[in-house]
Amino acid sequence: MDIQLSILQYFQSIRNPILNMTFLLFTISTELPVIVLITAFTYWCINKKYGQKILFSLVGNITINTSIKDFFKAPRPIGMKGIESLRVSTATGYSFPSGHTQTATSFWTSIMIIFRKTWIYILGTIMILSIGISRLYLAVHWPIDVIFGWTFGIIFTILISKIFDYVDENKKYSIFIFILILFIIIAFFLNSESYIKVLGLLTGLILGYIIEDKFIQFETGNNNKQTINFSNRQTKKRSRAFINLIRFILGILTLALVYILLKVGMPYILELIELKNLDFTKKILDYIRYTIVMFYGVAGVPALFKAFKLS
Structure with missing residues (x-):
């Protein structure tokens, strides 16, 4: 020391x-x-x-x-x-x-x-x-x-x-699920609010990755099938840069909106739920909140890109 x-x-x-x-x-x-x-x-x-x-x-x-x-x-x-x-x-x-x-x-x-x-x-x-x-x-x-x-x-x-x-x-998704279960078991021993939040991030990431990989499958590379198809290479580059800009702005704004809505809404849910162990309930709600935010960023935002034909 x-x-x-x-x-x-x-x-x-x-x-x-x-x-x-x-x-x-x-x-x-x-x-x-x-x-x-x-x-x-x-x-x-x-x-x-x-x-x-x-x-x-x-x-x-x-x-x-x-x-x-x-x-x-x-x-x-x-x-x-x-x-x-x-x-x-x-x-x-x-x-x-x-x-x-x-x-x-x-x-x-x-x-x-x-x-x-x-x-x-x-x-x-x-x-x-x-x-x-x-x-x-x-x-x-x-x-x-x-x-x-x-x-x-x-x-x-x-x-x-x-x-x-x-x-x-x-495509061995079961490995990620097994790892997630191990970290969930650790949560019962640590009984930590900060750990519950990061566990929510890990849960949302793993579930989001699996859903995106199996069902959404959006692309970011230049081999994407684009609705815009100009012969001029410089125009294509500008179109790609513009699409990326729209993607990023749309993704960040909606991700921030989801985070804010959940952060503001969770305290109201706590008030509505009449439970004796409010500390445990808060941890569960924090876990759900961080899971949803990460899941949305990994799978929800790409789904939005496909819906708006930005993928």
Whole structure:
């Protein structure tokens, strides 16, 4: 602990406005709004399979990270004597392992696995290291949290990527259902509100993936059958860019609408349901809410694209 404290105090001693802004940007780059926008654009507009692989990696790692956090319940360095933490508003939950670090590692490792380009390996490595270090610079995590965030992010992303490829190629949906059941069993032992929410995301992702893959089957590539068919190549590119823009705007707006309606509506449901165990009921409603939101993003939005002939 003394060594870890010394490391945090060292980063605190070199703070200046430029470094503050730099590391704040690194840490913000892996927070939920940024990750949602990038992953959604990839899934809806660039390449469906790439987007699915990134989604499974991210949601899988977030679920594992949350379960480990809620099991160990390690305190953060925030508020410790001699430590001045920055951007504590986003440093919620327990400390071990670092969620920001594991999420960033998962995202960039997925990108490296997908594209396998030298410059992407370099960029990804820089981002992974910088985001982890930013959590130390901001003094919201211990060094051991970051080290295991890197380690878990790499190991589980590689594992999840291989599982996804196998399931996707062989249509072995039962493997995903089995994994989901295991995580549901874990929920009974953890009894954690934060875990229930990410479990809802995992449930919506798996169910949404299966429904989309079996029944919707929308496409994002240039081999799509488009109603617009101009001979001029530049016009085709502009048409593709315009369709992608419409897709992204339609997807984000409707996804946000579904999220807001469910978030606003759930408290009213709690008031209508006269149950003694309101805490348990709230957890179930949170699980349902996050399941629906993810399911809509993975299967509902693509169905909307097909309905509006944007696929």
